[in-house]
Amino acid sequence: MAFLFKVSQLCPLLRIALVLACVLRVPAEARFSSSRKLSTASGFSSEPAGEEYWFIQRLDHFNGADSRVWKQRYFINDRFYKPGGPVFLMIGGEGPANPAWMQYGTWLNYAEKFGALCLLLEHRFYGKSHPTEDLSVESLRFLSSRQALADLAHFRSVTAETRKLTSNKWVAFGGSYPGSLAAWFRLKYPHLVHASVATSAPVYATVNFTEYLEVVQKSLEAENPQCPVLVKKASDTLMARLKDPKTYDNITKDFRLCSKLEIQSDMDSAYLLETLAGNFMDVVQYNEDNRAFEGVLGTNITIKVLCDVMLDSLLGEPYDRYAAVARLLQKTFLQSCTDAQYSQYVREMSNTSWTGPAASGGRQWVYQTCAEFGFYQSTDSQNQPFGGFPLKYHLRQCNDIYNLNSSVADAVQQTNEEYGGYDIRSTRIVFPNGSIDPWHALGVISNITDELPAVFIKGTAHCANMYPARAEDLPALTQARDEIFLLLQQWLKK
Numbered sequence: 323m324a325f326l327f328k329v330s331q332l333c334p335l336l337r338i339a340l341v342l343a344c345v346l347r348v349p350a351e352a353r354f355s356s357s358r359k360l361s362t363a364s365g366f367s368s369e370p371a372g373e374e375y376w377f378i379q380r381l382d383h384f385n386g387a388d389s390r391v392w393k394q395r396y397f398i399n400d401r402f403y404k405p406g407g408p409v410f411l412m413i414g415g416e417g418p419a420n421p422a423w424m425q426y427g428t429w430l431n432y433a434e435k436f437g438a439l440c441l442l443l444e445h446r447f448y449g450k451s452h453p454t455e456d457l458s459v460e461s462l463r464f465l466s467s468r469q470a471l472a473d474l475a476h477f478r479s480v481t482a483e484t485r486k487l488t489s490n491k492w493v494a495f496g497g498s499y500p501g502s503l504a505a506w507f508r509l510k511y512p513h514l515v516h517a518s519v520a521t522s523a524p525v526y527a528t529v530n531f532t533e534y535l536e537v538v539q540k541s542l543e544a545e546n547p548q549c550p551v552l553v554k555k556a557s558d559t560l561m562a563r564l565k566d567p568k569t570y571d572n573i574t575k576d577f578r579l580c581s582k583l584e585i586q587s588d589m590d591s592a593y594l595l596e597t598l599a600g601n602f603m604d605v606v607q608y609n610e611d612n613r614a615f616e617g618v619l620g621t622n623i624t625i626k627v628l629c630d631v632m633l634d635s636l637l638g639e640p641y642d643r644y645a646a647v648a649r650l651l652q653k654t655f656l657q658s659c660t661d662a663q664y665s666q667y668v669r670e671m672s673n674t675s676w677t678g679p680a681a682s683g684g685r686q687w688v689y690q691t692c693a694e695f696g697f698y699q700s701t702d703s704q705n706q707p708f709g710g711f712p713l714k715y716h717l718r719q720c721n722d723i724y725n726l727n728s729s730v731a732d733a734v735q736q737t738n739e740e741y742g743g744y745d746i747r748s749t750r751i752v753f754p755n756g757s758i759d760p761w762h763a764l765g766v767i768s769n770i771t772d773e774l775p776a777v778f779i780k781g782t783a784h785c786a787n788m789y790p791a792r793a794e795d796l797p798a799l800t801q802a803r804d805e806i807f808l809l810l811q812q813w814l815k816k
Contacts, residue, residue: 404437
């Protein structure tokens with residue numbers, strides 16, 4: 323669930339955060355520490371859905387000798403709550419929690435039908451939920467999915483006791499990385515959460531996520547078979563020109579770079595190439611998703627729009643059309659230019675202050691990819707249209723930004739051993755995924771058991787089933803929302 327800024331234009335590796343992107347722009351507000359009076363009937367007074375509340379959370383759940391605490395942000399919507407009804411807990415992800423989710427989204431439709439109380443808990447180290455005084459590597463050692471799940475468990479336990487909700491059934495919701503957390507919450511704390519809806523959840527960690535760009539190619543191809551062919555021609559032309567310094571002035575002008583292009587290492591060229599490829603990656607991931615309520619720009623830019631530009635011979639050669647796509651995205655996201663300097667990216671990502679340029683989530687999420695997940699969307703596969711940003715480019719950043727020399731492969735193995743990867747063993751978890759969404763390659767797209775069903779939605783993108791319904795939704799998307807409702811109805815009777 324993620325960032326409110328245009329990831330591909332800020333720093334390419336942050337696109338990994340889009341894993342969570344729906345959650346990034348989605349749920350995540352923090353912890354209960356409100357002085358509000360509670361009604362004796364439901365445990366709640368009528369509370370504004372956008373108001374912030376704070377929960378006193380433990381810093382380290384796995385060290386009983388560490389008594390340090392911090393304030394975690396959360397939100398409440400009790401508009402639909404009926405005494406005895408379920409509690410819906412939306413899990414925040416790798417970005418600031420967006421209170422818009424307390425007023426919009428499919429989960430609220432379910433809440434109205436079931437008489438549910440809705441809570442949104444912000445993920446530690448994101449948004450306003452600051453467990454430590456800075457974002458140094460020493461501080462970030464308290465940032466992990468295991469700590470986040472323990473946050474959820476403690477929040478749920480204390481809240482249930484405080485709000486008189488100990489007998490209510492709790493259901494976890496999340497999209498993208500928070501979707502994985504929703505599944506893992508049910509897996510690790512089955513006594514605390516009755517069921518989970520794990521949307522677009524990449525439950526399998528992997529170092530080299532080559533499948534991402536392979537799905538991008540298939541999605542472009544589905545719009546027009548020539549589209550990815552032209553993208554590849556453009557990318558190949560750009561890569562060839564990057565070998566000749568005489569072309570740098572024209573490249574700077576063509577793509578409206580913020581400063582004159584300088585290529586001093588493979589990292590410089592890889593950063594530029596990934597930034598420009600990101601224009602396609604981001605659009606494919608969120609193609610036609612109904613995200614406007616979050617305040618997101620660019621929802622009008624779809625796969626069809628990009629392919630129409632790439633197919634327009636009046637714009638010149640494929641390289642020229644590729645540059646036209648970049649300028650279109652700049653205009654859409656109100657940017658005068660694109661920063662393509664790897665050194666500047668590293669400086670911004672290395673800033674450890676909570677007021678730093680990457681503190682809204684970039685520094686934190688990339689750290690999590692180095693320490694837990696990988697998820698690196700490299701060009702190492704031949705079955706995709708881009709080139710120039712291989713796995714070694716991504717891995718190098720763990721050292722350049724955090725001075726980490728540990729093995730990402732070992733960290734990924736530990737993550738899959740902890741949660742089971744594709745072979746998760748639990749009950750009452752539903753896994754919705756969209757066929758266009760590149761992240762579905764790391765998710766559950768077919769039933770594991772009757773109690774671990776998958777809902778694979780043809781023609782939809784990342785977290786599509788979470789967004790508000792609209793008249794132009796594909797029938798498959800409408801059917802998927804209904805199927806999830808019926809599963810919840812069945813599970814809440816158990």
